[in-house]
Amino acid sequence: MSNAFVEKLSGYAPLTAADRALLAGACGGARRVPARYDLIREGDKPGPVFVMLEGWACRYKLLPEGGRQIMAFMMPGDFCDMHVAVLDEMDHSIATLTPARVAAVPRGQMERLIETNPAITHAFWWSQLVDEGTLRAWIVSMGRRGSVERVAHLMCEIYVRARNIGLEHGTLVEFPLTQIVLADALGLTPVHVNRVLRKLRLEGIMEIGRGKLVISDPGKLARIAGFDDNYLHRRIRNAA
Amino acid sequence: MSNAFVEKLSGYAPLTAADRALLAGACGGARRVPARYDLIREGDKPGPVFVMLEGWACRYKLLPEGGRQIMAFMMPGDFCDMHVAVLDEMDHSIATLTPARVAAVPRGQMERLIETNPAITHAFWWSQLVDEGTLRAWIVSMGRRGSVERVAHLMCEIYVRARNIGLEHGTLVEFPLTQIVLADALGLTPVHVNRVLRKLRLEGIMEIGRGKLVISDPGKLARIAGFDDNYLHRRIRNAA
DNA sequence: CGCGTTTTTGAAGCCCCTCAAGTGTAGTGG
């Protein structure tokens, strides 16, 4: 049976069979979690490292005025940073967006895994680098792109990430995000996200519906977004 | 003579005299650089780790339409992430904002330093954690805060960071950023930044001028910003 | 002093938000 976590890291460094077994073993105690479930909340003391095996989650922060800002989407294979261990309290929350299977790896175990194995160390570095690049790309989007370009850019990012972990079936990709969630991530209102999606749909560029994303004209979408996927450092599938 | 890099890391972990000497030694070949000088550009192959000893710099990205988005400010003691080593090319640029003194530490040396010394490892983790928290805080600002709150929040962040590294003199803080630079960081236009600053000045909350920032009413500023400094994990000065 | 850059202010317009109402669409239980 395949493990999304192992697969993801395998894309970042040539892991030996032993490495893969260690990583898979660390995910032993995975549990099922419903949608909209807070894995950890702002203010909590950091606990284990959460590894997404199935389903989607997000990091977010609630504002005093009631709004929510999503700062990152987590897909199968993604995990929350372990550096956060040194903190007294979390400065943001993490919640599932769909029903999910999540492994809670004790932090000490994860750190030992990383420290004792160079290939795993390398894979983790790379993974963290991608996460940081993604944060920076979001800042660029929020700061300098209009709503259409912004939506287009996020769709490109999600499409590439989903494709990398095998969530595609031909031209369409599994896409469980509501327009409300998109709005919370993009810094827009749900109403406006809806209008942007309509525009993109009427122009025959892309369409969201029934949990699927269909990009009919990827070239045009990427051009609108000004999308450059080098920050995702798309994994090199080495057929080892 | 004090070294901003050593001072910063000392705030994150109890470094021994030997640790401090190692870190200071790594900054041996520092050089002076004028303002508006690109230390490294998007597309370049990553080179050494840059450590700011004096002066300010920023990470930024240029957009095809001509705009610029600043994603982080770097102040004395800050350094660019070494993880970036695994990349083929930089996905953003770094430029000085003022005349600066910068050390270019060979990446191998920096990595050896980190790997061989637990206290230094810990200090680097912590530092990276703060950088990530800052990126997330910027995303929240750009996504969910209006222009006044956004300016106020950035001013709070810069004030705390500047104070932590001793750039304060009484109620004022050294502040070399132009309104154009602020606009590029905040996702606003220089014209609008100017109007926001006027408003804050007329209300007697804060004032920028002649390379100085004066916050007359820190409480009100923080309240406007919804500022919570826990993401900066302000260094604990242990009088060791 | 002279020149480039930054700061400042005004006027007009557009993008996105707010408010509001109505239409799907699943899931539940009678």
Add this chain to the structure above:
DNA sequence: CCACTACACTTGAGGGGCTTCAAAAACGCG
């Protein structure tokens, strides 16, 4: 099988915040 409920989605109308364009004043540096 349909009624009922809870969301999510969709569309319209109007307003406000930030931008764009333009030009003048102030600053800083050779």
